[in-house]
Amino acid sequence: MTKSYYAGQDLDAPCGRCKGETRHRILSITDGVPEKIICVSCKSVHKFRTEKVEKPASPAHPARPTQASRAASPRASASPSRFQELMVAEQAGAKAVTYTVSTRWDEGMWMDHPSFGLGKVQKRLGRKVDVLFRDGLKTLLSA
16 A cells, blocks of 8 residues: 655654654655655755665674785776876876975976876966866866
């Protein structure tokens, strides 16, 4: 038997702002399922979410790879992607500098960012620079 809902109906649902399950009122319904609800306690409006499915318990500490297994397994960064190959070819011997906020970055400089990898400064905008990385254009701080 499927549960039927109607606008204005009260129900208990999880509230992100209240951090718990509280009383909500249905504001809108789509295909017989509540779409927007409002929390009676904090008056926040959000999407209706069904109860979360319980995840199976995972071990507290997964087994870490040993030094020998790490040396034996190839790293993802060991085989450069086509993007990295093109960037290195375009780099033509220019040295990539490790990114720091205190460095003054100018257009055309090459950067080695700890999170984004190899990138080239495209544009300088005051104390900010646009850098092209594999993941796309990022705006970073510069001295």
